Amino acid sequence: MILSLEQVSIGTREKKIVKNVSLSIREGEWYALVGQSGSGKSLLSQAIGRMLSPNLQMEGKIFFKDKDLLSLAPKEMRGIRGQKLSYIFQDYQGSFTPFRTIGQHFEEYQKAHGNRDSKGRKAKTIEALESVGLDDTLYNRYPFQLSGGQLQRVSIAMSLLLSPDLLIADEITTALDSVSGHRVLELLAKRQKETGCTILFITHDWRHVKRYASRLAVMKEGEIVESGGKHRILDHPQHEYTKRLIQAAPTLGKGLPSGIQEVESV
Amino acid sequence: MTGLSIRLPRAKKHRFQAVTAFVFLVFFSAVFIYTFLYLRHDPTLTDLDRRLLGMSLQHPFGTDQLGRDVMTRLLLGGQQTIGYSLLALIVALLIGVPFGLISGYQRGIVDRVFMRMGDAFLAFPDTIVAIVLSGLLGPGIGNLVLAIVMVKWVSYARLVRSTVLAESQKDYVLIARINGLSPRKIMRKHLLPHVVGHVLVLASLDLGKIILLISAFSYIGLGAQPPMPEWGAMLNEARPYFETRPELMIYPGLAIVSVVLLTNMLGDYFRDRFDVKKEERQ
Amino acid sequence: MNLLSVEHLMKTFPGGKTAVNNLSFQLNKGECLGLVGESGSGKSTLARCLLRIESIDSGSIILNDIAIEQMNERQLYPYRKKIQIVFQNPSAALNPKLKIKDSIMEPYEQYRKELSLSHFSYTSKEAFVQQLLESVELPSDVANRYPHELSGGQRQRVTIARSISIEPELIVLDEPTASLDVISQGAVLNLLTELRETLHLSYLFISHDLAAVKQMSQRIMVMKDGRIVDQFNREHLFSTDRDPYTKELISIF
Numbered sequence: 158m159i160l161s162l163e164q165v166s167i168g169t170r171e172k173k174i175v176k177n178v179s180l181s182i183r184e185g186e187w188y189a190l191v192g193q194s195g196s197g198k199s200l201l202s203q204a205i206g207r208m209l210s211p212n213l214q215m216e217g218k219i220f221f222k223d224k225d226l227l228s229l230a231p232k233e234m235r236g237i238r239g240q241k242l243s244y245i246f247q248d249y250q251g252s253f254t255p256f257r258t259i260g261q262h263f264e265e266y267q268k269a270h271g272n273r274d275s276k277g278r279k280a281k282t283i284e285a286l287e288s289v290g291l292d293d294t295l296y297n298r299y300p301f302q303l304s305g306g307q308l309q310r311v312s313i314a315m316s317l318l319l320s321p322d323l324l325i326a327d328e329i330t331t332a333l334d335s336v337s338g339h340r341v342l343e344l345l346a347k348r349q350k351e352t353g354c355t356i357l358f359i360t361h362d363w364r365h366v367k368r369y370a371s372r373l374a375v376m377k378e379g380e381i382v383e384s385g386g387k388h389r390i391l392d393h394p395q396h397e398y399t400k401r402l403i404q405a406a407p408t409l410g411k412g413l414p415s416g417i418q419e420v421e422s423v
Numbered sequence: 424m425t426g427l428s429i430r431l432p433r434a435k436k437h438r439f440q441a442v443t444a445f446v447f448l449v450f451f452s453a454v455f456i457y458t459f460l461y462l463r464h465d466p467t468l469t470d471l472d473r474r475l476l477g478m479s480l481q482h483p484f485g486t487d488q489l490g491r492d493v494m495t496r497l498l499l500g501g502q503q504t505i506g507y508s509l510l511a512l513i514v515a516l517l518i519g520v521p522f523g524l525i526s527g528y529q530r531g532i533v534d535r536v537f538m539r540m541g542d543a544f545l546a547f548p549d550t551i552v553a554i555v556l557s558g559l560l561g562p563g564i565g566n567l568v569l570a571i572v573m574v575k576w577v578s579y580a581r582l583v584r585s586t587v588l589a590e591s592q593k594d595y596v597l598i599a600r601i602n603g604l605s606p607r608k609i610m611r612k613h614l615l616p617h618v619v620g621h622v623l624v625l626a627s628l629d630l631g632k633i634i635l636l637i638s639a640f641s642y643i644g645l646g647a648q649p650p651m652p653e654w655g656a657m658l659n660e661a662r663p664y665f666e667t668r669p670e671l672m673i674y675p676g677l678a679i680v681s682v683v684l685l686t687n688m689l690g691d692y693f694r695d696r697f698d699v700k701k702e703e704r705q
Numbered sequence: 706m707n708l709l710s711v712e713h714l715m716k717t718f719p720g721g722k723t724a725v726n727n728l729s730f731q732l733n734k735g736e737c738l739g740l741v742g743e744s745g746s747g748k749s750t751l752a753r754c755l756l757r758i759e760s761i762d763s764g765s766i767i768l769n770d771i772a773i774e775q776m777n778e779r780q781l782y783p784y785r786k787k788i789q790i791v792f793q794n795p796s797a798a799l800n801p802k803l804k805i806k807d808s809i810m811e812p813y814e815q816y817r818k819e820l821s822l823s824h825f826s827y828t829s830k831e832a833f834v835q836q837l838l839e840s841v842e843l844p845s846d847v848a849n850r851y852p853h854e855l856s857g858g859q860r861q862r863v864t865i866a867r868s869i870s871i872e873p874e875l876i877v878l879d880e881p882t883a884s885l886d887v888i889s890q891g892a893v894l895n896l897l898t899e900l901r902e903t904l905h906l907s908y909l910f911i912s913h914d915l916a917a918v919k920q921m922s923q924r925i926m927v928m929k930d931g932r933i934v935d936q937f938n939r940e941h942l943f944s945t946d947r948d949p950y951t952k953e954l955i956s957i958f
Contacts, residue, residue: 594797594798
């Protein structure tokens with residue numbers, strides 16, 4: 158288990174938003190966390206990186222590679238966050254500093270994590286851009302000159318740059334149209350195979366995950382209502398909410414929700 | 424909905440100030456009205472036998488250098504000062520707001536002309552422009568009001584224009600157009616409500632500034648002319664007597680300060696009440 | 706029966722981008738015609754051209770056998786009540802300073818004298834608003850609320866109520882569920898289909914979500930770079946005759 162959450166609760170003094178959530182993610186797998194807006198899924202993902210806003214309190218334990226994250230000193234946490242544990246967010250424009258070029262973003266990121274070799278940094282940047290299908294002309298461009306799809310691909314490149322063990326992708330395709338979103342996901346899957354990285358994928362739309370996830374959990378109002386293997390959950394949902402979620406999203410109707418083709422009856 | 428934040432009761436904090444301000448303003452207004460009905464002394468009648476008297480039952484604030492009752496002059500001066508300030512403010516609004524609406528929504532030649540004019544007007548600080556205009560038009564309270572109006576309307580028009588520019592891009596304005604609403608109707612029904620809040624805040628803060636401007640100009644002789652009682656003018660007339668009768672300067676000075684303070688408090692309250700950012704956060 | 710005919714429509718933006726490139730199609734009365742495309746394909750520009758809020762370079766737009774593409778605002782006025790639009794973002798589509806009932810009543814109050822409604826009946830403003838809210842399955846106390854007090858799904862229902870209030874012939878739906886969460890999306894799509902059947906409306910349903918388009922529409926058009934690259938009946942979606950781009954889209958969903 159690369160990541161284990163045990164009875165994690167998050168809330169203010171008056172109210173709990175995330176209630177006693179437990180889940181565990183295996184090394185190298187693609188784990189999906191599915192829930193509507195307001196279900197607490199993004200809060201949970203922020204909690205893992207200990208990035209909650211100060212007025213929120215958290216209970217429970219979070220184990221990352223057998224280390225209890227909540228017991229770490231801020232300095233140790235900084236060593237993990239961004240290096241062993243990285244993020245990609247929904248707001249692609251907001252994830253970049255508008256007045257710095259793409260190349261400068263990569264430079265800063267590598268320098269912050271101890272890479273002092275300037276030639277080496279640039280080489281790694283170009284390599285990273287190519288790995289996501291972008292060419293080096295983007296190195297000197299500014300974020301506003303790129304499309305949403307391109308920016309998300311840059312985000313993928315950056316987040317995998319330092320070979321993290323766990324990548325948390327929070328609604329990364331929600332603001333993109335289906336075609337761009339699809340390309341981004343295909344790319345992420347390809348890079349995952351190449352690097353062996355574990356992915357925690359957060360989304361409100363189970364259709365995004367049916368192709369890529371191996372296991373998933375469904376979250377509603379701060380609680381996990383159902384979790385398990387993809388085929389089991391999507392094709393044989395137990396909980397009422399899971400059923401509603403699956404029914405709500407229109408599909409093309411070929412095959413089962415989890416993507417398996419229906420077997421023709423003989 | 425991610426993090427929760429503690430809601431600060433800013434408006435509450437200023438509500439106390441606003442209520443106090445409002446109460447005082449009502450009180451002053453009542454006194455002014457009373458003055459109209461029961462004028463005991465002619466404010467301009469000179470009586471050289473009774474000059475520079477101290478406080479007494481008949482003259483609660485004494486008399487000035489020409490024997491006129493100071494309290495009556497203070498109260499009437501308030502009417503002048505505040506009255507003319509309000510006049511300047513209201514006229515500036517009546518010109519600036521429609522201009523800003525048309526400029527921002529319908530654009531076109533009105534907008535182009537306005538932007539050039541606006542740039543010209545705003546290149547100079549309003550005080551300097553007001554001095555120049557007063558100089559050109561001649562001394563007198565009417566000309567001063569005119570000068571202030573000419574300078575102030577631009578800032579309201581600009582404020583309205585920028586609000587309107589932002590809102591008119593929104594879908595609901597587009598839908599109103601699609602449903603055949605005339606530009607006039609759209610400006611009145613959809614855009615004006617957005618503008619009211621911003622304008623009220625600016626106007627209430629400006630009122631204090633205009634009062635100071637009128638008093639200051641009257642002090643240097645460019646605004647209200649004698650024998651009109653006006654606080655700034657009274658300050659000026661009392662200057663030679665500062666050593667013997669300092670209160671003749673202190674009374675109008677205090678009056679100006681307190682009214683401006685009250686309008687600022689009101690302005691703070693409006694600013695919090697119409698906090699646009701708060702609405703957008705919801 | 707032909708409700709809308711678009712012929713050789715062209716729209717190029719200053720700066721050179723051709724958003725709508727020689728587009729032609731027909732929309733029949735009572736049907737839902739779906740339009741699928743990526744962002745940047747020109748589908749939203751097309752919607753704006755149809756509503757005459759965007760100018761066109763050439764081509765014709767024929768509504769009920771009458772060409773409307775050259776009309777000025779005054780000439781267009783009597784035809785505007787026949788077409789309505791629902792936009793993607795319900796928050797921007799409602800004036801935050803107005804109560805829901807005032808926003809909903811806007812089309813009716815504008816066209817009141819020229820309307821003859823068959824489904825809704827006007828006795829008083831309150832009663833009319835109630836009828837509309839009921840038809841979109843919203844509770845009656847919504848009428849006196851402000852937009853920020855409602856959820857995204859509720860706001861979108863309000864904009865739908867507003868668009869059906871004058872019983873138009875055609876409603877252009879431009880990504881109506883894109884801003885909503887999955888469960889609200891499903892509910893709103895079902896509501897739209899019901900309304901189309903009860904009120905005998907016709908829809909142009911625009912979306913980047915092929916699955917949603919397939920669920921809602923009897924006929925489907927696929928748009929790419931300003932052109933229609935494929936047009937077919939819903940049943941023929943999986944046919945081998947489909948354009949490669951359509952097949953690519955199918956593989957995504």
